[in-house]
Amino acid sequence: MTRISSRGAWLRDLWATLAGLPHSPVPSEDVIRLKQLEIAPDEQLIAYFEQHPAPLTADGFDLALAAVPLLAANGVSLLVPLVIQGRLVGLLSLGEPTGGGSYSRDDLAFLTTVADEAAAAARIAQLSLRVRQTIDSSDTAAG
DSSP states (O other): OEEESOHHHHHHHHHHHHHTOOOOOOOGGGEEEOOOOOOOOOHHHHHHHHHOOSOEEGGGOOTTSTTHHHHHHTTOOEEEEEEETTEEEEEEEEOSOTTSSOOOHHHHHHHHHHHHHHHHHHHHHHHHHHHHHHHHHHHHHHO
């Protein structure tokens, strides 16, 4: 996973990609490698986001949730759920905004849109994997 330090360059390249235009590669000094955060399934967290599929800031984290200490230790200040058909399929976890402060309404709207698209893509990937596994198991049984 990568984070581009220059928001303007990232948005410019995203727009170019979406519009099908050529764009310049990001210089390696502008890219910071981030580790992927994995948390154990937390039934309360899953249930919360399935009932309230909206971004949640750190000050809104329920301290009784088992995942909260891990999130805090890793600098997570915003969780954006990937929910499709009432089912949580993933989470975007973000730290503080680059310039400090808090996320704007526009940021949250953009991240919600990204999460909706990512949730649909994740669900399609899950279903495709399930179909492939079914085909593979039927091929193995027939052979």
